[in-house]
Amino acid sequence: MEDELVRKIVGDEDPLTEERMGNVREVGSQAVWSLSSCKPGFGVERLRDNITDTYWQSDGQLPHLVNIQFHRKTNISQIYIYTDYKLDESYTPSRISIRSGTHFNDLQELQTIDLNEPTGWVFIPIRDGNMKSIRTFMLQIAVISNHQNGRDTHMRQIRIHAPVEGRHYPLELFGKFSTLGFQKFTTIR
Structure with a gap:
């Protein structure tokens, strides 16, 4: 069952593939990020620089927390x-825990994920019952x-995706345009 909840992306695939296809959009840039601790020079900027060779390194006792706070209620799907x-x-x-709420004092655990020697992108779908996404003001990723x-942790990148809804163009009948160059031709003007 856990394999259904979390899947490891192997090969050349990455989260940018779904973004380019227009199925999701990255919303992490719309949030305020904070950490429970970090070594000097290995903070939040390393998590968000789109370089997989850099990393956030915690400094302190477990659990290590990544807090993602949105200015308004935001749909999160993965x-x-x-x-x-x-x-x-x-x-x-x-082992990581994904939590959601409106602020630090009302966070509810959505799921706990066990990772077995992960190398590469780990995909975590965020669901609320049968809904394919949640609406939240705050996400927390707890290591x-x-x-x-190990005492301290390294995370190299985190991407937060929201579903793209209501984009039905007449030319989609012929398939999805997956490259940025062709996406500008999805509508007839």
Whole structure:
């Protein structure tokens, strides 16, 4: 069952594929990000720089928290986290918790995910019952434990996706335009 909730993306696929296809949009840039702790020079800017060679490194006791606060209630359908067990070993998260709410004091746990030596993008769908997305003011990603009982954690990238709804163009009958160059031709003017 856990394999249904979390799938590892292998090969050349990444979260940008779904963004380019127009199925989702990245909304992390619309949020205020904060961390429970970080080593100097390894903060939130490393999580959001779109470079998988850089990383956030926590500094302190578990759990390590990534807080994502939106200015308004936002639809969230999926989270992608990039980790690299081969490089980070004991710094790699082995169990994370995804929480949602309106502020720090009312966060509810949506799901707990066990990761087994993840290398690459980890896809986490966010659901509320039968709904394919949730509406929230705040997300929290909590690292509960690391591989090999590591104390600090490394996360290399996090992308937050919202579903794109109501985009039905006449030319979609012929298929989706997946490249940015062709997406400008999805409508007839």
